[in-house]
Amino acid sequence: MQPQQQFIELLNQHQGIVHKVCNLYMDTPADREDLFQEITYQSFKAFKNFRGQAKFSTWLYRVALNTAITFYRKEKRQPEVIGFEILPEGQSEEADPIEDQLQAMYKAIGNLSNIDKAIVMLYLEDYSYHEIGEVVGITANNVAVKMNRIKSKLKDQTHKHLENA
Amino acid sequence: MELDELKYQLNNKLSGEGNKTIEDLSGMLYRRRSTLVSRLTKNLYIEMGLALLFGAIFIYLANQSKLFTLQTGFSIIAVVCFVFAIAIGLLIRQVARLSNKAHPLKTSLESLIKILRLFVKRYFQFIVLLVPVCFFLSYWIGYNEPVRPQYMQSFSNVNPLLSDAKVYLFFVAYGIVIIAGVFFFARWYLKKLYVNYINELRSQLKDLKEN
Numbered sequence: 001m002q003p004q005q006q007f008i009e010l011l012n013q014h015q016g017i018v019h020k021v022c023n024l025y026m027d028t029p030a031d032r033e034d035l036f037q038e039i040t041y042q043s044f045k046a047f048k049n050f051r052g053q054a055k056f057s058t059w060l061y062r063v064a065l066n067t068a069i070t071f072y073r074k075e076k077r078q079p080e081v082i083g084f085e086i087l088p089e090g091q092s093e094e095a096d097p098i099e100d101q102l103q104a105m106y107k108a109i110g111n112l113s114n115i116d117k118a119i120v121m122l123y124l125e126d127y128s129y130h131e132i133g134e135v136v137g138i139t140a141n142n143v144a145v146k147m148n149r150i151k152s153k154l155k156d157q158t159h160k161h162l163e164n165a
Numbered sequence: 166m167e168l169d170e171l172k173y174q175l176n177n178k179l180s181g182e183g184n185k186t187i188e189d190l191s192g193m194l195y196r197r198r199s200t201l202v203s204r205l206t207k208n209l210y211i212e213m214g215l216a217l218l219f220g221a222i223f224i225y226l227a228n229q230s231k232l233f234t235l236q237t238g239f240s241i242i243a244v245v246c247f248v249f250a251i252a253i254g255l256l257i258r259q260v261a262r263l264s265n266k267a268h269p270l271k272t273s274l275e276s277l278i279k280i281l282r283l284f285v286k287r288y289f290q291f292i293v294l295l296v297p298v299c300f301f302l303s304y305w306i307g308y309n310e311p312v313r314p315q316y317m318q319s320f321s322n323v324n325p326l327l328s329d330a331k332v333y334l335f336f337v338a339y340g341i342v343i344i345a346g347v348f349f350f351a352r353w354y355l356k357k358l359y360v361n362y363i364n365e366l367r368s369q370l371k372d373l374k375e376n
Contacts, residue, residue: 008190015190020179036185040193046267059267066273069369072204072362102174109175115372118270121179124172137271138373 007047010056011040017060024109024117025068035071039064054134058127062135065118100162108157116150123147202277205284206260213253220246234306241302249291256284274370281363285355292351293344300340 011018018039022032043063050059109120115136122132129140129147136143185193220243227239263276 004191004194008187008194011190012185012187015185016180019184020176023179037193040190041195044194049267062269063267066268066270069270070202070273070277070366098174102171102178105171105175106178113372114369115270124176124179126172135269136373137269137273 003047004044007044011043011060014057014060017057018064020121021061021064021068024121025071025114035068038071039067042067057125058131058135061122061125065121065135069114069118101158104158104161105154107161108154111157112150112153116146116153119143119146120150120154202260202280205281206257209253209257209260213250213257216246216250216253219243220250233309233311237306238303245295252287252291256287259283271370271373274366274373278363278366278370281359281366285359285363289351289355293348296347297340297344300343304336 018036021039022035026032026035043060046063050056054062109117112120118136119132122135127135129143132143133140138146223239223243223246227236227243230236230239260280263280268276
């Protein structure tokens with residue numbers, strides 16, 4: 001199989017990763033589309049050096065997060081908080097306590113720093129602290145410390161959002 | 166809600182909608198690049214091409230000229246252009262080596278900051294050094310021109326003026342204003358284009374290193 005075809009098939013299977021990164025790091029559909037394009041381009045460029053030492057999904061996370069965090073936009077359009085407009089229609093207005101909790105958590109994740117968002121995203125994917133450390137370039141102990149801090153931040157913010165709602 | 170359920174639901178929300186088709190993905194492989202490093206590389210290639218072109222033009226002009234002043238001036242500019250082109254070539258190689266996105270996040274941030282800082286530093290040094298060098302070199306060469314053709318005879322009466330301290334003072338002040346202007350403009354321009362972005366990346370790196 002041609003490397004290009006092989007890459008497209010792998011990317012197609014794992015495109016949810018790229019969507020996740022784009023949704024978490026970009027606010028507007030136009031920015032998300034730009035970032036998706038950029039991640040596709042950068043990952044294809046880096047694919048020739050992919051030897052399969054890591055899982056493709058881990059490798060793709062690494063490239064996608066690197067691209068998202070260093071993504072340069074001439075005009076800054078990213079607000080502090082991720083809006084609800086990216087959620088599927090109809091979900092945000094339902095008075096469902098579980099949905100409210102999810103929205104609050106989602107909003108709290110959107111308020112984290114870019115680095116903390118990356119760690120949370122990998123944590124949500126059930127990556128071990130060691131694997132998260134390999135993607136972001138810090139030790140598993142550091143990840144554990146950061147994760148504890150992030151969890152307490154998310155807890156506080158989620159409670160605040162729920163109280164204000 | 167159980168943690169696993171929360172993870173599942175959040176993952177679903179983050180994945181969002183709008184899956185791309187294989188055709189969409191194929192079309193994205195070679196499309197526009199918008200990272201600062203890509204733009205930087207493109208600009209470096211353009212600058213290297215222009216430096217080589219101008220180097221060749223100035224060699225031609227130096228060969229065509231009969232005056233020592235112009236021969237020397239054009240030759241020096243040609244050499245500067247070629248040295249600049251070589252320096253840019255080395256910088257392009259370094260950018261390509263350091264800008265691999267498959268490294269861990271921390272390594273990528275450190276590499277990107279290193280590339281951009283190196284570029285800004287070299288660019289600034291080049292601009293700020295070249296202006297005074299060209300400025301004073303042009304005076305020196307012009308003053309030492311041994312052959313004065315007919316059409317330059319009218320300028321010969323300028324020489325006595327140069328002994329006047331006021332004229333020297335004027336040239337020195339003029340030089341200082343030009344150099345200061347270029348210095349502040351280059352600093353402002355580079356800060357706007359790169360330094361603000363470098364500072365943003367450094368704060369991300371600091372965040373990553375903090376416990």
